[in-house]
Amino acid sequence: MPFKVEVSNLHKSFNGFKVIEKLSFNVEQGEFLCLVGPSRCGKTTLLRIILGLETPDSGKILVDGKPVNLEKHRIGYVPQDPTLLPWLSVYDNIALGLRIRGFPREEIKKQVEELMRLIKIEGFRDYYPHQLSGGMKAYVSIARALAINPDIILMDEPFVNLDAQTRNLLQAELIKLHEYAAKTIIFVTHNIEEAVFLADRILVLTKRPARIKRNISMDMPRPRNRYSEEFIKIRESIEELIKEEFEVEFKA
Amino acid sequence: MKARIPLLSLTSTICFFILWEAIVRFGLAPAALPSPSGVLYALYEVSGTLPTHVAHSLLHFAAGYLSAATVAIPLGMLAGWYAPARKALEPIIEFFRPIPPIAWIPFALLAFAGYFEASAFIIFVGAFFPLFTNTYTGFRDTPVSYVEVVKSLGADQLQILRRVALPSALPQIFTGIRIALGVGWMCVIAAEMFVPYGLGWAIIQMRYLHDIRAVMAYMFIIGALGFAMERTAKLIELKLFRWQRGLVVGV
Ligand SMILES: Nc1ncnc2c1ncn2[C@@H]1O[C@H](COP(=O)(O)OP(=O)(O)O)[C@@H](O)[C@H]1O
Ligand SMILES: [Mg+2]
Numbered sequence: 074m075p076f077k078v079e080v081s082n083l084h085k086s087f088n089g090f091k092v093i094e095k096l097s098f099n100v101e102q103g104e105f106l107c108l109v110g111p112s113r114c115g116k117t118t119l120l121r122i123i124l125g126l127e128t129p130d131s132g133k134i135l136v137d138g139k140p141v142n143l144e145k146h147r148i149g150y151v152p153q154d155p156t157l158l159p160w161l162s163v164y165d166n167i168a169l170g171l172r173i174r175g176f177p178r179e180e181i182k183k184q185v186e187e188l189m190r191l192i193k194i195e196g197f198r199d200y201y202p203h204q205l206s207g208g209m210k211a212y213v214s215i216a217r218a219l220a221i222n223p224d225i226i227l228m229d230e231p232f233v234n235l236d237a238q239t240r241n242l243l244q245a246e247l248i249k250l251h252e253y254a255a256k257t258i259i260f261v262t263h264n265i266e267e268a269v270f271l272a273d274r275i276l277v278l279t280k281r282p283a284r285i286k287r288n289i290s291m292d293m294p295r296p297r298n299r300y301s302e303e304f305i306k307i308r309e310s311i312e313e314l315i316k317e318e319f320e321v322e323f324k325a
Numbered sequence: 326m327k328a329r330i331p332l333l334s335l336t337s338t339i340c341f342f343i344l345w346e347a348i349v350r351f352g353l354a355p356a357a358l359p360s361p362s363g364v365l366y367a368l369y370e371v372s373g374t375l376p377t378h379v380a381h382s383l384l385h386f387a388a389g390y391l392s393a394a395t396v397a398i399p400l401g402m403l404a405g406w407y408a409p410a411r412k413a414l415e416p417i418i419e420f421f422r423p424i425p426p427i428a429w430i431p432f433a434l435l436a437f438a439g440y441f442e443a444s445a446f447i448i449f450v451g452a453f454f455p456l457f458t459n460t461y462t463g464f465r466d467t468p469v470s471y472v473e474v475v476k477s478l479g480a481d482q483l484q485i486l487r488r489v490a491l492p493s494a495l496p497q498i499f500t501g502i503r504i505a506l507g508v509g510w511m512c513v514i515a516a517e518m519f520v521p522y523g524l525g526w527a528i529i530q531m532r533y534l535h536d537i538r539a540v541m542a543y544m545f546i547i548g549a550l551g552f553a554m555e556r557t558a559k560l561i562e563l564k565l566f567r568w569q570r571g572l573v574v575g576v
Contacts, residue, residue: 126477144480150477156470158471158474158475158489160493160566173475173478173479174479221479
């Protein structure tokens with residue numbers, strides 16, 4: 074079976090400033106991949122290149138063995154800043170992808186209402202984005218990406234603006250989605266604990282330009298105990314790797 | 326939303342007219358200045374022919390304004406959305422923009438056979454630029470992040486135009502619609518001063534008759550109609566763009 078996502082030999086610079094250098098990795102069907110790395114190392118840029126929102130200087134991205142086509146592939150994208158369309162209500166924002174793809178009205182209603190129930194925002198159905206708090210916007214942005222029933226989900230630090238309790242809840246929901254619906258997930262975070270809790274595999278990136286520093290397969294069974302010895306050991310080892318990157322920076 | 330006139334505004338308006346009336350009555354103003362009650366009486370005197378003049382003016386206005394909207398809004402969309410169209414249109418638009426609509430009046434009177442077309446053309450010129458410029462800026466300033474959101478959800482070019490560019494430009498287009506109403510209305514009065522019907526013509530006739538009360542009566546009519554149009558547009562705007570207002574809720 075071919076890989077779900079293949080990233081090969083990716084290079085990207087902005088105004089001669091290298092952001093991604095010779096980056097290659099594959100993601101299997103149904104795999105939950107977490108990307109962690111120092112801030113501004115190029116994680117967001119990488120996701121945007123995978124989506125085709127940014128063109129790489131060289132290198133190749135394949136999804137299901139073909140170049141990305143957002144009209145054909147179903148890729149759910151949760152951008153780093155929850156960008157809701159301000160003229161659409163919460164309901165209409167979540168329904169947007171299904172409308173674009175021409176789904177029948179009834180099916181859209183069913184799908185959107187189910188999602189709103191799942192993440193408990195039914196009460197906000199008719200609110201406009203500017204009336205929502207940051208956390209609530211993040212919810213809607215996630216729901217909107219999930220509404221198109223994507224088989225790949227790209228998430229860029231989606232839980233950053235949430236309180237710890239809500240974050241834990243959504244992490245658990247995401248794992249459910251991954252396990253029951255066999256979604257392939259690429260999840261960017263700078264929260265190492267989050268990565269260790271969620272991932273099948275963790276890619277630790279170097280500071281800019283982003284390369285792969287370490288590839289860590291996580292075979293801990295789920296649900297994972299954040300306080301178990303094994304969990305803490307892995308978390309600390311990754312923290313150590315990231316810290317090394319900062320030290321390189323200071324010396325340089 | 327309830328339309329409530331605040332007490333202070335109401336009082337100040339009433340006081341203004343009472344003061345004006347008093348100044349004229351006690352001979353404190355130049356003799357030519359009519360009193361509000363005199364203007365009111367003149368309004369009553371001209372009311373017989375008023376509907377015809379108003380009808381002519383509104384007709385001129387509608388013809389000019391609607392043709393301007395039909396041309397300016399699509400052109401603005403095109404120039405705002407497609408960079409090549411922008412580059413092609415910009416020099417031509419910028420060539421004509423600094424010519425005041427009023428300066429077109431002699432040209433229009435010579436170029437068009439009928440007074441109707443000539444007046445409508447002046448309004449066309451006046452309304453065109455605010456409509457074009459606002460539509461153009463609205464489309465040009467479509468936030469890239471919104472475009473990317475719908476792209477990631479699978480939108481093609483037409484969907485992007487319909488679901489992002491148009492709604493995000495709409496408030497700005499409406500600003501253009503409202504400004505163009507004001508400019509167009511100014512132009513209609515100016516244009517009609519040279520043609521034999523409409524409010525512009527009527528007000529000029531009263532000048533030749535040395536009836537300053539009637540001149541003021543027409544001034545107020547012209548003002549009131551302009552106000553009514555602007556206000557209607559504003560109300561529609563508030564209804565349409567409710568998504569821009571309200572309080573923040575949630576966690
Ligand atoms: N469109 C752009 N133009 C110029 N520089 C950019 C652009 N996008 C990102 N960058 C730069 O690339 C680097 C990586 O950014 P980003 O991918 O957002 O990092 P991360 O998500 O890991 O924090 C940063 O230094 C950022 O300033
Ligand atoms: Mg980022």
